[in-house]
Amino acid sequence: MSTAFPKAAKVALGMPQLRSNLAHATGAIRAKRTDVAGELDDWEELRSTAAAVKADVQHRLPELALEFERNARAAGARVHWARDAAEANRIAARITCEAGADEVVKVKSMATQEIELNEHFEAEGLAAWETDLAELIVQLAEDRPSHILVPAIHYNRTEIREIFNERMPDAPSDLTDDPAALAEAARLHLRRRFLSAKVAVSGANFAIAESGALVVVESEGNGRMCLTMPETLISVVGIEKLLPRFDDLEVFMQLLPRSSTGERMNPYTSVWTGATEGDGPEDVHIILLDNGRSGVLADEVGRQALSCIRCSACLNVCPVYERTGGHAYGHVYPGPIGAILAPQLEPGEHDDLPYASSLCGACYEVCPVKINIPEVLVHLRRQGPHGAGERAVMGAAQRVMARPRLWRAALRAARFLSRPWRGRGHVRRLPWPGSKWTGSRDMSVPPRLSFRDWWKERER
Amino acid sequence: MNAREEILARLRESLEGAGPAPEVPRDYRRALEPGTDVVDLLIDRLEDYRARVHRGTGAIADALGDARRVVVPADLPAEWRTGGAEFVEDDRLPTADLDAADAVLTGCAAAVAVSGTIMLDAGPAQGRRAVSLVPDHHVIVVERERIVGHLAEALPRLHRSNPQTWISGPSATSDIELQRVEGVHGPRRLDVVISDD
Numbered sequence: 076m077s078t079a080f081p082k083a084a085k086v087a088l089g090m091p092q093l094r095s096n097l098a099h100a101t102g103a104i105r106a107k108r109t110d111v112a113g114e115l116d117d118w119e120e121l122r123s124t125a126a127a128v129k130a131d132v133q134h135r136l137p138e139l140a141l142e143f144e145r146n147a148r149a150a151g152a153r154v155h156w157a158r159d160a161a162e163a164n165r166i167a168a169r170i171t172c173e174a175g176a177d178e179v180v181k182v183k184s185m186a187t188q189e190i191e192l193n194e195h196f197e198a199e200g201l202a203a204w205e206t207d208l209a210e211l212i213v214q215l216a217e218d219r220p221s222h223i224l225v226p227a228i229h230y231n232r233t234e235i236r237e238i239f240n241e242r243m244p245d246a247p248s249d250l251t252d253d254p255a256a257l258a259e260a261a262r263l264h265l266r267r268r269f270l271s272a273k274v275a276v277s278g279a280n281f282a283i284a285e286s287g288a289l290v291v292v293e294s295e296g297n298g299r300m301c302l303t304m305p306e307t308l309i310s311v312v313g314i315e316k317l318l319p320r321f322d323d324l325e326v327f328m329q330l331l332p333r334s335s336t337g338e339r340m341n342p343y344t345s346v347w348t349g350a351t352e353g354d355g356p357e358d359v360h361i362i363l364l365d366n367g368r369s370g371v372l373a374d375e376v377g378r379q380a381l382s383c384i385r386c387s388a389c390l391n392v393c394p395v396y397e398r399t400g401g402h403a404y405g406h407v408y409p410g411p412i413g414a415i416l417a418p419q420l421e422p423g424e425h426d427d428l429p430y431a432s433s434l435c436g437a438c439y440e441v442c443p444v445k446i447n448i449p450e451v452l453v454h455l456r457r458q459g460p461h462g463a464g465e466r467a468v469m470g471a472a473q474r475v476m477a478r479p480r481l482w483r484a485a486l487r488a489a490r491f492l493s494r495p496w497r498g499r500g501h502v503r504r505l506p507w508p509g510s511k512w513t514g515s516r517d518m519s520v521p522p523r524l525s526f527r528d529w530w531k532e533r534e535r
Numbered sequence: 536m537n538a539r540e541e542i543l544a545r546l547r548e549s550l551e552g553a554g555p556a557p558e559v560p561r562d563y564r565r566a567l568e569p570g571t572d573v574v575d576l577l578i579d580r581l582e583d584y585r586a587r588v589h590r591g592t593g594a595i596a597d598a599l600g601d602a603r604r605v606v607v608p609a610d611l612p613a614e615w616r617t618g619g620a621e622f623v624e625d626d627r628l629p630t631a632d633l634d635a636a637d638a639v640l641t642g643c644a645a646a647v648a649v650s651g652t653i654m655l656d657a658g659p660a661q662g663r664r665a666v667s668l669v670p671d672h673h674v675i676v677v678e679r680e681r682i683v684g685h686l687a688e689a690l691p692r693l694h695r696s697n698p699q700t701w702i703s704g705p706s707a708t709s710d711i712e713l714q715r716v717e718g719v720h721g722p723r724r725l726d727v728v729i730s731d732d
């Protein structure tokens with residue numbers, strides 16, 4: 076994704092509001108998450124189960140993928156396999172053309188962003204319309220999402236009104252910047268499109284092996300529209316999204332909404348199994364996507380990144396993300412999860428990202444599937460193209476992390492010690508164990524450089 | 536090798552020596568504290584989402600408000616069709632007709648009190664998904680016996696291979712400065728009638 080940075084930087088430069096928007100938004104969502112997670116007295120037990128279910132899925136991925144395929148087919152879905160982004164895009168474009176369509180409506184989906192489906196469709200002369208409000212804003216602005224859950228988190232209401240006024244032909248002439256008025260404008264803009272669309276493209280939050288069902292979690296109803304109204308539905312699903320059993324949703328559907336939007340439950344969840352006559356699309360396709368995932372699976376420490384349910388809680392608590400915003404990461408997955416997933420999905424491409432962290436451990440603490448992000452960061456730093464001294468330090472840090480009691484103590488100290496630098500743009504010294512690493516470097520956290528460029532500049 | 540074979544081969548190769556899958560602990564709660572008043576809890580949660588809540592099937596007409604054309608699944612109980620509205624049964628009504636309706640009235644399969652979630656699974660009195668989606672106002676009748684406390688109690692009640700929609704309040708977005716706005720593409724108004732008669 077080497078094209079990401081110039082675009083993103085241009086946008087960031089034109090937006091002095093970026094940082095205050097981000098701080099405001101992540102602060103609000105952090106508080107909500109803490110409240111609703113705190114309501115459940117079995118939160119830790121749920122996390123432990125979720126982590127173990129995901130580890131189990133990883134261990135049995137080939138078997139579960141085949142079980143899913145068998146059941147989805149029996150229920151009337153066509154299942155396709157895609158080795159990489161290009162193959163997935165080709166399949167999706169071919170299905171769209173075969174359905175006699177030249178445009179699709181889209182449900183927000185990280186997988187389709189990852190494979191850059193919209194860009195590929197455009198190149199093929201097909202149009203892909205985003206229908207999630209934030210994705211619509213980002214698409215109209217010809218920008219890139221900066222957050223997994225709230226892709227337009229870097230815009231405030233006034234900026235959004237300007238985007239609508241300039242880029243949305245049917246925006247009411249007296250549009251105010253009241254969020255309700257902006258949402259209404261989006262509703263009117265998309266309604267005809269929903270009701271007449273022939274093909275929809277979605278991702279999935281979960282794929283249930285035992286039944287072949289897919290699950291999409293959303294808020295606005297644009298997902299329900301896309302999953303229900305068109306004749307043809309194409310769902311692009313990373314193979315790591317599998318869950319063995321339908322009943323596993325009793326765990327994940329408690330964790331996901333509370334961790335992501337800070338709600339007890341998201342407004343709408345759709346579950347469908349293949350095609351149902353007379354109810355929703357009858358031409359149902361599922362594209363099972365590898366795109367680097369099978370490689371991540373090989374790394375015993377790194378593979379826990381495949382447990383991610385894309386809730387974005389780790390972004391919202393990350394002091395680095397809060398300062399830089401999502402674009403700086405130069406990858407569709409920003410924040411702490413991006414820092415461990417991007418370099419693994421695209422080996423050799425994002426070696427700097429594992430350094431985009433203070434190792435404060437806040438991400439690990441909020442992660443609903445208990446991904447030990449600091450542990451993976453340190454592991455990846457050791458593997459990256461860096462000096463032997465640095466690798467030794469990271470080796471020591473990793474040994475501490477592997478011993479839970481020591482690591483917890485280090486985390487407590489780290490959080491305490493990192494407080495002073497929250498609110499400033501500078502990280503002069505990271506708390507131990509990061510201190511050994513920052514000791515030789517004055518680390519600044521500029522918001523308008525990608526981590527890659529930032530890293531390069533510091534190396535000079 | 537085709538894509539399927541190649542991906543499976545890569546996965547198997549990556550897992551060589553990975554050892555057995557870990558045991559999955561299941562020590563979490565699967566029900567609320569005994570004695571919890573699930574009806575009260577459900578009402579509290581629904582109102583938190585700014586859904587309007589009514590008690591008793593006698594309140595259906597109220598819940599429908601000034602709706603004149605109300606779409607209903609063909610198997611909706613006759614005794615729920617009360618008030619002055621015209622009830623139009625869905626026999627694969629064209630989308631335009633659904634869009635022109637003022638409201639839709641359905642039942643549900645289950646309701647989860649703790650999260651204020653009402654679940655539709657295309658079972659009796661629920662109709663197909665488009666019917667409960669396109670009209671701008673959804674009125675759901677929740678019979679007392681369909682209400683459970685916890686999500687884990689609700690899942691076994693669902694018809695798993697049917698299309699499902701879990702609904703927790705009216706459609707909403709928090710995409711603009713994380714400020715919640717009710718009513719985007721799904722029905723903007725949600726009325727819930729809890730029937731314990």
Ligand code: SF4
Pocket residue numbers: 334382383384385386387388389390412438441442443444445446
């Ligand atoms: S890594 Fe954990 S906290 Fe971060 S997005 Fe994924 S599941 Fe959420």
